[in-house]
Amino acid sequence: MNLPWHLLLLLAGQADGWKLDTLHRPGREPLRGLVIRQGADAIEFKQVVRKPGSPTLVFALNFKPSEVSGLDLIDDADRAELTRKLEKLENDRRLLFAHLRRVEKGAVAEDLPGLTSAPWPGDTTGATMARVYAGGRFRLLTTVGAELAQLVALQMEQVFAAYAQLLPPRVPDAKPVTILLARSPAEYAALAKGRGAGGLLNPAFYDPATNTVVCGSDLDDLEKRIDTLREHHASEFARIQKGEKELRAAYMNRPPADLVAVFQEARAKLKGVVDRNEATVRTARRLLLERLNHEACHAYLANEVFPVSKGGLPRWLDEGLAQVFEGALVEAGELRAERPDPQRLARLRQAIQAGELPPLAELLRADAKSFLVHHFERKEDSDRAYLVAWGLAYWLLFDRQALAGPVLDKALESRAQGADPVAFFEALAGKPLPEAEKQWREGMKALRSSGAR
Numbered sequence: 001m002n003l004p005w006h007l008l009l010l011l012a013g014q015a016d017g018w019k020l021d022t023l024h025r026p027g028r029e030p031l032r033g034l035v036i037r038q039g040a041d042a043i044e045f046k047q048v049v050r051k052p053g054s055p056t057l058v059f060a061l062n063f064k065p066s067e068v069s070g071l072d073l074i075d076d077a078d079r080a081e082l083t084r085k086l087e088k089l090e091n092d093r094r095l096l097f098a099h100l101r102r103v104e105k106g107a108v109a110e111d112l113p114g115l116t117s118a119p120w121p122g123d124t125t126g127a128t129m130a131r132v133y134a135g136g137r138f139r140l141l142t143t144v145g146a147e148l149a150q151l152v153a154l155q156m157e158q159v160f161a162a163y164a165q166l167l168p169p170r171v172p173d174a175k176p177v178t179i180l181l182a183r184s185p186a187e188y189a190a191l192a193k194g195r196g197a198g199g200l201l202n203p204a205f206y207d208p209a210t211n212t213v214v215c216g217s218d219l220d221d222l223e224k225r226i227d228t229l230r231e232h233h234a235s236e237f238a239r240i241q242k243g244e245k246e247l248r249a250a251y252m253n254r255p256p257a258d259l260v261a262v263f264q265e266a267r268a269k270l271k272g273v274v275d276r277n278e279a280t281v282r283t284a285r286r287l288l289l290e291r292l293n294h295e296a297c298h299a300y301l302a303n304e305v306f307p308v309s310k311g312g313l314p315r316w317l318d319e320g321l322a323q324v325f326e327g328a329l330v331e332a333g334e335l336r337a338e339r340p341d342p343q344r345l346a347r348l349r350q351a352i353q354a355g356e357l358p359p360l361a362e363l364l365r366a367d368a369k370s371f372l373v374h375h376f377e378r379k380e381d382s383d384r385a386y387l388v389a390w391g392l393a394y395w396l397l398f399d400r401q402a403l404a405g406p407v408l409d410k411a412l413e414s415r416a417q418g419a420d421p422v423a424f425f426e427a428l429a430g431k432p433l434p435e436a437e438k439q440w441r442e443g444m445k446a447l448r449s450s451g452a453r
Contacts, residue, residue: 017334018050018082019074019081020032020082021035021079023043023045023068023070024068024069024070024071025063025068025069026069031047032047032048033046033048034046034082034083035071040065042063042064042065043063043064043071044062045062046060046061046086047061058086058090089331092331115146116133117129117132118132120143122143122182128143131146134176135160135176137160137164137177137300137304138156138160138178138296138299139176139177140156141178141181142179142180142181143181143183144220145224148219148220148223149181151289152289156179156296159293159296160296160300162334163300163335164304166334166335169304169305170304170305171303171305174303175211175303177206177212177296177299177300178210179215180214180215181216181217182216183218183220184218184221185216187216188214188215188216188217192214195212203215203216203217204216204294206299208298211303213292213295213299217284217288217291226277226278226280226281233270233273236270237270240263240266240267243263244260247263290326291326293326293328294322294323294326297322297325297326298318301321302318310416312415314421314424315366316364316366316385316393316421317393317396319386320390320392320393321403323389323393324337324393324394324397337397340447341390344390344391345444348388348391351384352441352445357384360388360436360440361422361433363392364421364422364424364425391440392440395440395444396428399443400428400429400430402430403428407427407430408428411427411428
């Protein structure tokens with residue numbers, strides 16, 4: 001597999017492949033972005049700011065010609081591509097933000113095209129109906145509410161498109177993956193048990209035998225409870241405002257400061273409660289989408305890029321890539337994962353420093369059981385396996401730049417021919433295991449949470 005040069009740069013973390021115009025100003029830092037119009041009266045410019053781990057920012061600016069000392073312009077083909085990306089970015093955000101505003105206000109969601117219904121696989125009686133959305137690479141069946149179902153459908157459309165952009169498919173006519181999203185832990189447990197995963201503590205999993213992602217979430221119920229609290233809090237704010245207004249009227253708009261402070265304190269406490277509730281919902285929503293991103297990565301890699309029939313990916317790399325990409329930004333059809341997860345990085349550094357990690361060869365030879373948790377006593381071992389897998393995948397992606405082009409092709413060819421998992425890793429790292437493990441550990445110690453070394 002040979003990726004386009006701009007994707008290689010994206011994986012290397014040295015650039016992200018967006019070619020931009022440069023606007024120079026006398027005595028000031030140049031700005032990068034897109035020149036919209038050059039006129040005798042003004043230069044219209046969209047500044048584009050892209051930092052690792054942060055959403056792309058776009059600022060509409062206007063300059064007098066006298067304020068600009070020079071312009072370095074990209075060619076017409078690159079300009080058309082940049083314009084397309086910025087338009088897609090704006091449209092995706094408009095759609096997502098409009099949907100989130102409807103969700104947070106408790107409004108009735110408008111149906112997405114293709115949203116239908118079908119019997120829920122978790123109910124053998126056929127009485128429970130699921131909402132169904134048929135995407136290009138997936139089919140979503142869920143019992144959650146319409147608002148959350150549509151949010152998930154929007155996210156999955158963007159994520160699968162971004163995976164296909166980053167790692168182009170190798171398997172023609174791959175079958176769409178089925179995504180089952182249950183609205184409660186009980187429904188999820190029933191689905192897991194029906195697929196031989198009963199007692200599984202993982203909050204989601206991908207079943208390659210049936211090409212199905214199974215995920216559970218109580219976010220739907222949480223958002224309904226928060227909706228009820230929003231109404232209560234709104235009435236409380238109104239009550240406080242009314243009381244303060246009556247106080248000011250009683251004292252001819254000059255009430256004692258200590259009495260006013262009572263209302264101000266009540267308003268501040270209530271605002272703190274509201275903010276914490278909203279933060280709880282946002283966190284739950286983020287975690288759900290990250291779980292789905294993670295399992296969608298497994299499904300996409302297994303279906304369209306590294307099928308089991310041709311050797312597939314070793315478990316550590318499959319799990320490592322899914323973790324790297326689960327929290328990545330999806331913008332204009334691209335994945336941005338160059339900023340390492342700060343919590344994983346901190347935990348990995350601590351484990352390295354404390355000498356708590358098993359030998360690397362042990363993880364490289366690990367099977368699926370090392371990454372699935374059925375009992376609490378095995379959770380610590382599973383956590384370590386996931387942590388090391390994440391660190392190795394990140395290192396190979398951004399430090400070694402080994403997961404693209406002929407290096408990856410050669411390693412996969414050796415795996416298809418039955419190469420030992422350690423030999424597969426050495427082919428990717430370009431070094432014997434002891435030397436590669438030493439460099440990896442040093443690289444993780446030197447890595448900053450911003451992605452810089």
